[in-house]
Amino acid sequence: MTKTIIFKFGGASVKDADSVKNLAEILRNRLRNRMVLVVSAMGKTTNALESLIRLKMDNLDYSKECAILRNYHIELCEELFPKDHTIFPRIDNLFIQLENQLQTQINPSNYDESYDRIVSFGELISTRIIAEYLCSQGLLVVWQDARDLIRTSSDFRFAQVDWEKTRKQSQRILNPVLDQFPVVTQGFIGSDNKGRSTTLGREGSDFTAAILASSLDAGSVTIWKDVPGVLNADPKIFSGTQKFDELGYKEAAEMTYFGASVIHPKTIKPLANKGIPLFVKSFLNPDASGTKIHGLAPNHEIPAFILKRNQILITFKVTDFTFIGEDHIHQIYDQLKNLKLRVNMLQLSAISVSVVIDDELFKLERLLKNLKNDFEIRFNKGLELLTILNHKRVDFEPYLEGYDLLLEQTTRNTFQAVRRKITQQEKV
Incomplete structure (x- = not known):
């Protein structure tokens, strides 16, 4: 059987209509069966949803901010789809569900659970848009709710993965589909045994890609970023950065542990355990080599x-x-x-x-x-x-x-x- 490939696209790679079109171009000659596309919320949507929660907790009016967030997604869709496309009622329906969730009581005692329930909408909305757009471009994909795949504990906002159940669910649901079509699913979210939405920790979409890779015994994972690969420092903060062509699992894990933002800290372990290579590549220059993280990388002394x-x-x-x-x-x-x-x-x-x-x-x-x-x-x-x-x-x-x-x-x-x-x- 051909091994599955996992592609993960973060919020910056789908922040506007041009970015979504660029994503489709990256996939045009790469998309194939047995590929899973893990997609984050668009742009700064997660931050906006967090702001809505804070306004609700402070008993302040959040309707204006919610309207701004809805309009952002609708206007993005208007640049991608004809006016009569079914994506518009779908997005409206998701925002109606979001507003219903915001009307429930949120206080310090139930903050974490409320957070997961509300913030999950960012990924649900973005993946609906991406899946519909790819199909409209002749790149046929199947949308899948990640909450049916990734089973977790009820530790809201920092849910622990139930690896055995997740592996069984992922193989049972995804394998028959992947034999025919690529799949688009959400990063960051899962569900507990009661079916309640959970999240894997902020910026957890990378971790989702690793979870699915491990569960499906994938051949590789590629994370698409706005940088040329793994750098030795954040170029927005430090000057004179250097790119690592290769990194060992241990070095990469150490960097993420101390807070390097290019990869989520929990991403490396499940990949290292299975010997699955991780590629970090630029969605701005997709043909460039990027960085390969694997078990046979040479040691280096770059700070x-x-x-x-x-x-x-x-x-x-x-x-x-x-x-x-x-x-x-x-x-x-x-x-x-x-x-x-x-x-x-x-x-x-x-x-x-x-x-x-x-x-x-x-x-x-x-x-x-x-x-x-x-x-x-x-x-x-x-x-x-x-x-x-x-x-x-x-x-x-x-x-x-x-x-x-x-x-x-x-x-x-x-x-x-x-x-x-x-x-x-x-x-x-």
């Missing part, structure tokens, strides 16, 4: 620079003058785990534990409340976490100039610094 913004530094200090022990660390980590907060950096002293985490809605308040009786707690928000891998030949000073350095840590291969931009007033 990688990763910057995470909107970080919080929290220091937990014991109040009874005892030294920090394993029990203290476990206590803190248990609370972080319960709140689904990942530690981006950890540092211990004799009487304190310092952690760096992402700034997520409601989470800091809950963490402080749960631990305030056992620790003296201090925190700083609005920080940046700079990580440099393979740092031996790197001069750190230029990356710290103009910043307050709150925390620093160096190992054989990794340099990390928590920094805060010094304002003009502070300079004076």
Whole structure:
């Protein structure tokens, strides 16, 4: 049997009508049976849906923002389809469903579940548009709801994959279809055992591609990006970036763990376990070589620079003058785990534990409340976490100039610094 190929297209690759046309051109000579196209929400749709949720929670009028989001998709369709095409009532129907979901009560206690139910509409809308457009161009595909394929836990916003059920569902549903047609499905979303929508973590469409690749024993995965491949730094932040022609699974996993945004952190493991190569290519220059991530890539010493913004530094200090022990660390980590907060950096002293985490809605308040009786707690928000891998030949000073350095840590291969931009007033 011919092995399945997975293509993943992110939001930037389908952000407007011209981008959708470009996607079709990429596929024109590449599309074939036993291919799955995983597609994200269009442009900044997920951000817009998150804004709608916040407005609803604050009891503010969200109708204008919802209308803007609907019009964005309708106007995009008007450039792609004739006025009497069936895509228009389908999009209207999806927005009616979205508005119905927004009318339900949303509060901190049900925020995560409500988030998954509402944000899922971004992918459902985009894939309907992509599937219909490809068919209109003679590129026949079948639309598939990813929630019927990917089974997860009920850990809303950070759902854990039930690999056995997902494999069975994917093979049972997809294999008969893929023998005849390519399939278009959504990234980022799944469902729990009760059929409720779940999501796999922000930017989780890459992970969806890896899940389906593993479940279908695919031959390869290709992620289409707006960069020429995996770079050693984000070109929007750092100058003089270099492209990796090849990367090993371990190096790629390390980069994603520390926050490199080109690939979702969970993507590498299922591919490495099956020895499935991952290609990162540019949808702006589809014939270029891109980057190949696989198990036989040579080692290199090119430094990688990763910057995470909107970080919080929290220091937990014991109040009874005892030294920090394993029990203290476990206590803190248990609370972080319960709140689904990942530690981006950890540092211990004799009487304190310092952690760096992402700034997520409601989470800091809950963490402080749960631990305030056992620790003296201090925190700083609005920080940046700079990580440099393979740092031996790197001069750190230029990356710290103009910043307050709150925390620093160096190992054989990794340099990390928590920094805060010094304002003009502070300079004076």
